[in-house]
Amino acid sequence: MALKLHPTIDTAQTVDNYPYTTQTDSIMETITDIKTLQFLLAVVEAGSMSAAARRLGTTRSYISRRIKSLEQQIQAQLFRRTTRQLEPTQIGWALHAHAIRISRELQALQATVEDLGQSLRGHIRVSMPTALGQMVIGPWLLEFGQRHPDVSLQVIFSNRITDLMAEEVDIAIRITSYPPESVVARDLGPIDWVLCAAPDYLQRQGRPNTPEQLSQHPFLTAPLSGNRLTLRLSSQTQRLNLTVTSRLQSAEVLFLKRAAISGLGCALLPAYAVSDALHDHRLDVLLDQYQIRVDDWGDRLYLITAPNLYPTPAARALIEFLRERLGSLDWSEPWP
Secondary structure (H helix, E strand, C coil): CCEEEECCCCCCCCHHHCCCCHHHHHHHHHCCCHHHHHHHHHHHHHCCHHHHHHHHCCCHHHHHHHHHHHHHHHCCCCEEECCCCEEECHHHHHHHHHHHHHHHHHHHHHHHHHHCCCCCCEEEEEEECHHHHHHHHHHHHHHHHHHCCCEEEEEEECCCCCCCCCCCCCEEEEEECCCCCCCEEEEEEECCEEEEECHHHHHHHCCCCCHHHHCCCEEEECCCCCCEEEEEEECCCCEEEEEEEEEEECCCHHHHHHHHHCCCCEEEEEHHHHHHHHHCCCCEECCCCCEEECCCCCCEEEEEECCCCCCCHHHHHHHHHHHHHHHCCCCCCCCC
């Protein structure tokens, strides 16, 4: 199994910026040459016809003729030249989005035909939150790879919601309260958040036993627009909002966990990330009579896929594998 690990990938342009229109749909009905759409994909991704030609093993003039023929066919300009590269027009971006969809469905169809009567094979691109991926899902992917040696995996650790089509992600695991409407989202259950701090910190600074006392403590948080964070606390008898001050901010949950264990302050962290530290008393739970939430911090776990009509057999197998593992997971168990 070929396993590639990549950090977060930023996409300068996303398909969402160039929505489909009835004009685009009408244009797609006139295009009968799929190969030309593949040339379009190559030019957009390479940034120039020369680079696309080198990638495809053909000549620049040949690609240029095919693109011009396509522009004449649809009666629209697909690219404008900037000082450094070719920039797709709005129609160019829209056709690019359609071409990605068509290309991926053809690849899936080809893989389905090839896999009939054979072991699983193909390439799957998976994206997941860093801490959840490193602590929980990563080992499962290695197990899946051992079971299916002809399947290659590209694993992206990212904490943001991605444009699956633009970044060619087959499967994404995300913690969110509101998954995008443009994807297929399978709800795998709740994500619990735990307010905690290190025992030595509590010994030095005192244990907060009320929300008012908690507001006097520094916090370790995800990135904020400033240094103030509003916590929403609820119990059987009380609901209130509490504003606290962030001392340290990071998008990496495992770094915040280490900071909390080091005694830098209080932290509200996912239960799966701190269950081991709670189990061996490196961290203590605070105000456990309250349920604590932060707006925009997700509280559900979703398995997200693009609305692809033809997922490959390998992708389908991995989806079911992850759904089974995640759906039966006991989040209270400590993870090494």
